[in-house]
Amino acid sequence: MSRPTLSQIAELLGVSTATVSLAMRGSPKISQKTRERVEAALEESGYVYQRSAAGLRTARTHTVGIVLNNISDPFYCTLLAAMEEALRNFGRTVFLCNSNESVELQSKFIRTMTEYNADGIIVIPAIGSTADDFRFRNVGPPPIVFVSRTIPGLGYDSVVNDDRQSVLLSMERLLQSGHSRIAVIGGDPSLHRFGDRVQAYKDALEEASIEFDEALVRPSAPSRQAGFEAAHWIAGLDPKPTAAICYNDALALGLSSGLQREGLLPGRNFAVIGTEDVEEASLAHPALSATTVSWKEMGAGTASLLVRRIEEPDSPARHIVLPSSLVVRETCTVSRELAFAE
Secondary structure (H helix, E strand, C coil), X not given: CCCCCHHHHHHHHCCCHHHHHHHHCCCCCCCHHHHHHHHHHHHHHCCCCCCCCCCCCCCCCCEEEEEECCCCCHHHHHXXXXXXXXXXHCCCEEEEEECCCCHHHHHHHHXXXXXXXXXXXEECCCCCCCHHHHCCCCCCCCCEEEECCCCCCCCCEEEEECHHHHHHHHHHHHHHCCCCCEEEECECCCCHHHHHHHHHHHHHXXXXXXXXXXXXXXXXXXXXXXXXXXXXXHHHCCCCCXXXXXXXXXXXXXXXXXXXXXXXXXXXXXXXXXXXXXXXXXXXXXXXXXXXXXXXXXXXXXHHHHHHHHHCCCCCCCEEEECCCEECCHHHCCCHHHHHHC
16 A cells, blocks of 8 residues: 555645645644644554655664663663663664553654654553554554563564463472462553463462462552552451562562561561562562563563564564573562461
């Protein structure tokens, strides 16, 4: 399908091409009402304004966009540093968008990177993203690679952690320590990885002949505040769990703080395991046990996949799944027997 022209957009709206062009550039000479009409027509038609090298899609700008879902999360900050360093070594300059889990901001940034003819885009999909958010009419965006999260049905290159292995390692440790009521906290059900983690949790319980209790699964934002609030939820359960596996370290650290206010002491009468193993995990008191995610390997692998996709646009999609390991620290040295003895 051919790309709609500026004159066709103007004819559709009954205005001049100069008016459309000025509206696209945000000129104060154009009224807000006209600008909104132009923007709506552009969106409906799928028109993409090439700000640089207009019409020359083969031109390289040596720029890459990165959509980060939450820049305040320590893991994603370190992942960003790894991706930026790797891309710099490939001769690319990075433009950053902190979507803050906003699908709208994510879409606007992808469109802007397309307008500026970026070589490619790395995306950690915002919560609530669907395949339709990445299907573009007429002129599509430059190559996209997903990292940390994926969206099924698109066939984009991706680099993710082995969430199933992560949960199974945590469950194995806790079950061997005698825990049977284990909470799973954090994550959004709309995310593919949330389903993978819950299914691994169910499989581990079934292997241990323990009945699954839906009341022990608590979806939530992957934040320290959500973890802190989850401690009160744990204290109100009857019977209480004696351990918890958390979606990420920020949530686990928040949970550890909240538990202490509820009279539950991580490492003494309650076990906590996080996911990611950020630097703060080893520095916290008590030190947080966590399954690892190699941010260096994830960052370098994502950059390599994107550059490969830019150079070989028709090559088969690649999906890299990075293995996990469990780092045992103070928060999961407690056994079920010790928990009940307290």
